[in-house]
Amino acid sequence: MTSCPATCTNKTARSGFVWTLSDIWQMAKRNLIHYTRKRQLIIFSTIQPIMFVLLFVYVFGGAIQTPGIDYVDYLLPGIMIQAVLFGAVQTAVGLAEDMTKGLIDRFHSLPMARSAVLAGRTIADLIRNMFVIGIMFGVGYLIGFQVQTNFWSALAAVGLALGFSFAVMWIMATIGMVTKNAETSQMFGMIVLFPLVFASSAFVPVETMPGWLQAFAEISPVTVCVNAVRGLLVTGEYTTALWQSLLWIGGILLVFIPLGVNRYRQAV
Numbered sequence: 300m301t302s303c304p305a306t307c308t309n310k311t312a313r314s315g316f317v318w319t320l321s322d323i324w325q326m327a328k329r330n331l332i333h334y335t336r337k338r339q340l341i342i343f344s345t346i347q348p349i350m351f352v353l354l355f356v357y358v359f360g361g362a363i364q365t366p367g368i369d370y371v372d373y374l375l376p377g378i379m380i381q382a383v384l385f386g387a388v389q390t391a392v393g394l395a396e397d398m399t400k401g402l403i404d405r406f407h408s409l410p411m412a413r414s415a416v417l418a419g420r421t422i423a424d425l426i427r428n429m430f431v432i433g434i435m436f437g438v439g440y441l442i443g444f445q446v447q448t449n450f451w452s453a454l455a456a457v458g459l460a461l462g463f464s465f466a467v468m469w470i471m472a473t474i475g476m477v478t479k480n481a482e483t484s485q486m487f488g489m490i491v492l493f494p495l496v497f498a499s500s501a502f503v504p505v506e507t508m509p510g511w512l513q514a515f516a517e518i519s520p521v522t523v524c525v526n527a528v529r530g531l532l533v534t535g536e537y538t539t540a541l542w543q544s545l546l547w548i549g550g551i552l553l554v555f556i557p558l559g560v561n562r563y564r565q566a567v
Contacts, residue, residue: 326419348382377501383464388488393474455530466551476562
């Protein structure tokens with residue numbers, strides 16, 4: 300008899316956790332259905348990184364020196380990170396659109412987990428990014444890219460890219476909750492990401508940048524993740540960059556998941 304309160308509490312906690320997961324999946328499924336009905340979102344999110352690959356390889360590739368590694372092998376990991384980060388902006392845009400249409404107010408009135416709307420959105424966008432990464436590998440192989448490590452390292456590289464994009468999606472989700480406007484969210488997201496992506500090792504070696512910019516680029520989370528993905532796919536040198544990337548991902552999630560959920564609770 301004395302153990303009943305603890306048992307009941309455990310059952311209630313498990314039940315609440317299961318319902319939270321169910322709410323998150325329902326919201327993710329809702330966003331995935333939205334993507335299937337607006338296929339231009341998928342098309343445009345894949346065309347842009349393909350254009351960047353072709354542009355840098357065939358237009359700028361001859362002028363960019365990457366000692367010890369072919370430029371296409373150097374470039375593709377950077378384009379992969381760029382593609383999933385720019386795709387993360389859609390998280391902010393989608394949530395801002397939901398606020399504009401009054402859907403967030405409706406979600407507030409439903410008996411559902413407060414984290415479900417944001418988590419469902421980020422998971423749906425994560426699945427979309429899996430598709431984008433697959434396209435990147437396909438295009439890369441067509442123009443000469445090759446994985447030079449092994450299957451498990453390549454799988455880890457994909458997982459790291461997706462994990463980093465998932466973390467950035469929570470930053471974008473918070474931006475969407477703060478700006479409450481799709482156009483503003485898109486501009487704000489790009490303003491945040493553009494300097495991080497282009498002032499990194501994604502497209503050119505950091506050593507070729509001016510000294511003051513090198514100092515920024517070397518500690519950038521984008522540089523760290525690109526170096527880790529490049530090491531996992533091509534060079535085999537990734538240990539330090541991998542741990543640094545995991546620390547960045549963990550830190551971003553630790554800060555922006557509660558911050559985003561808190562902003563959602565206030566968005567009435």
